[in-house]
Amino acid sequence: MTYRAATIASVGAAARTEEYAAPELEPGAALLHTLFAEVCGTDVHLRDGRLAGVPYPLIPGHVAVGVIAAHRGVLRDIHGQAFNDGDVVTFLDVHETCNNCYECLVTKQTTRCPHRKVYGITYGAHDGLLGGWSEAIWMKPGVKLLRMPQGVEPAAFIGGGCGLVTAVHAMDRAEIKLGQSVVVLGAGPVGQSIVALSSLSGAGDVIAIGGPQNRLSFAQRMGATATIGLEMPPAERAAIVRERTRGRGADVVIEASGAPDAVSQALDLVRDGGRVVVCGQYTDRGATSINPHLQINKKHVEIRGCWGSDYSHFYRALELVARFGSKVPWRELAVKHYPLDEANDALDAVASQEVIKAIITPNL
Amino acid sequence: MTYRAATIASVGAAARTEEYAAPELEPGAALLHTLFAEVCGTDVHLRDGRLAGVPYPLIPGHVAVGVIAAHRGVLRDIHGQAFNDGDVVTFLDVHETCNNCYECLVTKQTTRCPHRKVYGITYGAHDGLLGGWSEAIWMKPGVKLLRMPQGVEPAAFIGGGCGLVTAVHAMDRAEIKLGQSVVVLGAGPVGQSIVALSSLSGAGDVIAIGGPQNRLSFAQRMGATATIGLEMPPAERAAIVRERTRGRGADVVIEASGAPDAVSQALDLVRDGGRVVVCGQYTDRGATSINPHLQINKKHVEIRGCWGSDYSHFYRALELVARFGSKVPWRELAVKHYPLDEANDALDAVASQEVIKAIITPNL
Amino acid sequence: MTYRAATIASVGAAARTEEYAAPELEPGAALLHTLFAEVCGTDVHLRDGRLAGVPYPLIPGHVAVGVIAAHRGVLRDIHGQAFNDGDVVTFLDVHETCNNCYECLVTKQTTRCPHRKVYGITYGAHDGLLGGWSEAIWMKPGVKLLRMPQGVEPAAFIGGGCGLVTAVHAMDRAEIKLGQSVVVLGAGPVGQSIVALSSLSGAGDVIAIGGPQNRLSFAQRMGATATIGLEMPPAERAAIVRERTRGRGADVVIEASGAPDAVSQALDLVRDGGRVVVCGQYTDRGATSINPHLQINKKHVEIRGCWGSDYSHFYRALELVARFGSKVPWRELAVKHYPLDEANDALDAVASQEVIKAIITPNL
């Protein structure tokens, strides 16, 4: 038995469909037949070689939804309920968080365990069918499966996808209070979900800054009360934010753009004593210039980095889609679906910002 | 009746002793006869013109201790006890915090009220005897006086002075947990008190980085468990901190140096998920370069600016000297006392780092 | 010139309309012509003598909306904008918070200043027109006026009234995270607004427990996802909450009922490691029995008292009505309006729970 998977052979190589042998399932393992796997900005970085330590050849696709096709032994969800073949599930892409190191046990930095491995990113094709752009995905023992909650359509969850999960974590770090003003920098998948979650949290004003125009329009559907395009110079953007906040700046600014200068701009946009969350800097794109007197010390501001996501963010993301999926157009974040053989087209569409997000449907 | 006060006429001018008429006391006002007034780094900046919006001519000296020589009406401390002539007091140098603006009432940024005035900094000599380098200081109605607690020698409190008060605020922002490792950048008056307060807070390792050597030696007396001089390149300093923290970096790094690059270095010294407090950037000395991916986002770190101080920090500083004054050599932070006519020598001694802090004794 | 005001002469006395001389306005003072004044549970307690230290005779009505009829000197809002005659305003009912005591300055307990006075509660009729059940209300110098924001109808704000303001404070204490389950105990004005604000905050499940049925029905309009009546025994209520939370109890329980036993019940309803906010115990109605092992220690739970409100809660309440007033039926919380002479009917309607809230319209 073999499965087909889109594979990036090396940095810069186009994705090609390859055949892989089905894994032998050890006790505690399972096999998913993939329904949807996402194509996100990280995948473009992977193709372009902007992440360190990636074991090419690679089967990309870190967040996916599938159907359990086989499993060995009893696998249970966190409520103790057993999984059965046929169940529709997603899974925590981060595996092997060790629960035995200083970060796991003492500082409790759940996303900074040095032993963690990530499906589709730090597991390579030589390790097996461990990426979502594949007809089947091998759930190694210990991978944390999550059942789609009642009422959650897989296509809506995958529309939110890793951006939604990251956004849940960013919201925890942002601690927005009811009625506070929020600026979101970046209108990609992460920024879109942050806009939606800020709005659901009762933020007072939710200003999305980014581009291009179709993304800003979509941000309004996600709950943005105002949008500002990048064609406007940063000083003018800041002037608009100040005007909307009585000259003070926003209570909370969340950076989800990936551009180093956005961090410096965030500090210009936040009010005295406000909070900046930095969750968009997933690859090393260089440095930015910050004036510590004017932008940090005198402002008495708080800045919080936000790395990755843990099980709780996946779990709560599913719960949020179950509760608010009818209000928030997550499904429409990813309208373009691609078969395996068109994975390159999907990557190009994401890279060119033609789409906000693309979806691979390996079994359609 | 007149009083003599050391006055800086304009940017760059030497301090000269001038005569000023005694103020007429309105109800709620008082007059202090000055015992000790401090000379801190801010005063050097004032002479050199590195602060904006200073109304020269200026009588410097924002933190001082004096004896109530006269008062009008009943003045009470926060416990309701009346002040009497002869009482030894200090006072909150920040006046006119309005308790009526957005910062005071809504965001509760107690040090960011735009209406605040500071004795010796934003009050000028034309406003009256409103600086500590004077035989007498005019306590305007509403200025918050604080009685020296029993057992606190004025010379010990003024040794800590504004640096101690700033350090109390920085400790609130740092939230050090028992046993955590702390790095303090800067060995001036603020850094020295942060070292002492970190040690009193039960920090596990307290590493002071700064210079010159006499300051580092003093930091050890304040409680530093290790010191590193600036003659060592930043990368080697970081290597030492990592070695002392099992390769991880410090739990908390507190920047109290004033050098913009120290903020970037602080981010290199802190562990994943740790905290950086920035309280040393009191004047605009330019920008630093920060890599948001490596230094903020991936580290999942928290950075907190810390501006100024409010009444609680003064009050608690006095309580801390009352409780711990016998253990911590605050008094010896300022061994050199200068009469009014030698205020320039005091400034020079501070500017050249010959002393950590200088004290003006206008009535000796 | 005189004004009519409904007055409670002594404990248990019926409200009677009396005539009072217009106040002479000192600089900084103003006179409001009352549009709406509320009748809340506290007013029933005042009539029945369940609050200590009330200086009868009393003009009740602590939260009100009015039009500035006269003022002396320049009065400004927190943004610096001057008030004019004709402006529609409300005001912080708490006055004389001293900004000079241990609570104000050191522990920063903004609602625990011992010097605070409250319009309609701790100011008596002998002090002047200092309650809302009056044709005119005297704004003493220093009283903090708040302008109705654009788009806020006075009737909607007064519908929320003091219950909404208290709810804003309770939400700060509750720190609900997106998607968390919330139980609200009590379906009076405070509970209703807590339901609404929980829903606006993105809570996942918002269960209102209280009565009578009309209030529970209203709670659903405010955003409750489920309601439970008090006719059901506490153990059965707890069973329902557990069933809706996979056997675990709610993430956050907010007590807004005033019944001492509700605090003990709240501890039974909250999950391990969850949070209970106690904001309904405004008068001393006796003790409850709590098992510290089972209900506090082993549950690892957090309990937070929440007393009164400060300026920020008023300010933010107005902002929230401005932003969400079209979604939340605050106006309909108080559909029954009463002229001054029918103040007793209003009290009776509140006491009998015939209405959730009553409004006095002294000038209609």
Added chain:
Amino acid sequence: MTYRAATIASVGAAARTEEYAAPELEPGAALLHTLFAEVCGTDVHLRDGRLAGVPYPLIPGHVAVGVIAAHRGVLRDIHGQAFNDGDVVTFLDVHETCNNCYECLVTKQTTRCPHRKVYGITYGAHDGLLGGWSEAIWMKPGVKLLRMPQGVEPAAFIGGGCGLVTAVHAMDRAEIKLGQSVVVLGAGPVGQSIVALSSLSGAGDVIAIGGPQNRLSFAQRMGATATIGLEMPPAERAAIVRERTRGRGADVVIEASGAPDAVSQALDLVRDGGRVVVCGQYTDRGATSINPHLQINKKHVEIRGCWGSDYSHFYRALELVARFGSKVPWRELAVKHYPLDEANDALDAVASQEVIKAIITPNL
């Protein structure tokens, strides 16, 4: 090969020494030769049957220090360093925290995992040599071993023992700020370590309330600045605390006594807006009466339950003994050592409060 272990056969039975077969070590397992095992209040409760769900017969002793006598496979500490036979270690008494349930993964209540098992408490003698009152203790695979840090004498660590570890957790919950006043209720092993850690944290006043007199005297050696005996009525104790805190009550009160009424008393002793930590209620000793209006709501107080301890508390306890062991007389908390055959004498000495803590030395 057999080992001797003191065993409680059933509720109320005296401890008797029994012989047990040595365990066969699976991969990841180890065998400790016991140096010291503690006798704490929980052990008295176990003998007296005051804990539910205990699988008698039982080998008590949840915290112990031993020497690795044998192990199978490579066992590593959290820094990755392998353990060797001959290493002196302690171990986290809580085992089988699942890292796979709602509490572990979503609410992150590290001490509330329902799957946890505790050596000497919820493992019974039928499960094997899983208690410290034994010549040897079986470290099952996955038990988290901790190496004695350099400079830590086992006798000093075991003197602190489970009380110290609990105290570290309680301090995390208490978040004492430098200079704050602390009241500690209870002068047993937990209370003693809380006194010491409060003092090390820079608390301003540390008042121990408890008994008998020898424990209060010891509390002074641990850092208490004042002690109050239980022979004084609660109202007088409260008067003393108020007198020492200018009439306000303590900033933080930590209950470590186990008496239900102590929780109510704690609420009387804390200042408005202060914090109460409840960590002493380890068995169900019934209810207490609390007035929610006077003791919670109006006080605007915060109450935090604190259950058990996790790996971080053990790890940090060891680090604290390494750093502060020379200043704090933990070793003298447990001066009486008993051989296995005298385990009943040890229990009696603890039950009668003749000693603060007793130690079993099975191999002496």
